[in-house]
Amino acid sequence: MATPGALAGIRVLDLSRILAGPWATQILADMGAEVIKIEKPGAGDDTRGWGPPFLEGPEGRGDAAYYLAANRNKRSVTLDFTTQDGADILLRMLPGCQIMVENFKTGGLAKYGLDYASVAKINPAIVYCSITGFGQDGPYAQRAGYDYLVQAMGGLMSITGQPDGVPGAEPLKVGVAVADLFSGMYAATGILAALRHAERTGEGQQVDIALLDCQTAMLANQAMNYFVSGAAPTRLGNAHPNITPYQVFPTADGHIVLAVGNDGQFRSFCAETGLDALPADPRFNANPARIAHRDELVEIIAGAMRTRTTGAWITALETAGVPCGPINTIDQVFADPQVRARGMAQTMTRTDGQDVTLVASPLKLSRTPPRVEHAPPPLGADTERVMRDIAGLDGDEIDRLRARRVL
16 A cells, blocks of 8 residues: 555645746645646636647647646645635635645735635634745735746846857856756745644744845855955856856767866866866965856866767766766757666546546655655546545535536
């Protein structure tokens, strides 16, 4: 018999949509929590329509790939909580839930009696996570927040892209919605901390997650570079602000990433590339000197790297203990033997009979590993079961609410 997930017995009422909230609740679901995803009747999570690409099935176009990325292991319930009947049903479900997650505009759920203050009166132990663009207070609290906007406002785009003076120089966003994804991860972490407190004391709390806060926090060393130096970091293309050589170099047939993280690795790199004189050169003998003379060093290394293919360099440098790697396309990622060995792609069958391949959870727990038990659900697939088993409605009530489009 399979070991229950680490969060088995925890029920999550998930009112979130798009990415940050669903990413957080998918993490909880992977670890065994029962996540009940509340969706608008007839429409569902906006991302079901964010395509192409879409799943294609016997009945035509299905859900968008975007939706499938963040909603596995969940139960889909269609419920219009903007109606009195719908809100009342959620309030009936709350005592049986340990966690509630929402990402509506700050204060937007109060008119339905679903804000934290109202919910806490019904279930004082509940962990209530609110995910917004700018948080529950501050001058921007009422603004809508989106990943792209937050990457810009939070400084990430100012350090991403080619440097000024280079062709194509402009601030760039990252290729995935990292502000949303990091916010989802921070939300899951905060929820688990609050859940531990609630289990120990019986006292719930609100977890206030703001995309701008999370984006600011993930500036990491670049923020500290500013605090220590007083100078705002700028765009460096593929170069690293604190280490060199740590960037992309052209090879005879493509590109390679070098990640030389210390002076010992630099000496090994120079020995393998025939640049034996560099470690003794005072311009390059230590990382601070290499940073000061970055342009000269990069020009020398670039000439050497063009003499072999990417594959030949990787074989030689890995043998020498120098971190390096290819720049894989997405298809090459999932064909990589290490990615395959780690089981990072899983194919499942949805309740509507469609097969879908998903990216697996990266969490590896030796006793309570994540399990993918349910593919991302079709819209409303679990409405009747949840209404009967958790909300306590009978068949006649369910039929009446369906007729009124509450369900």
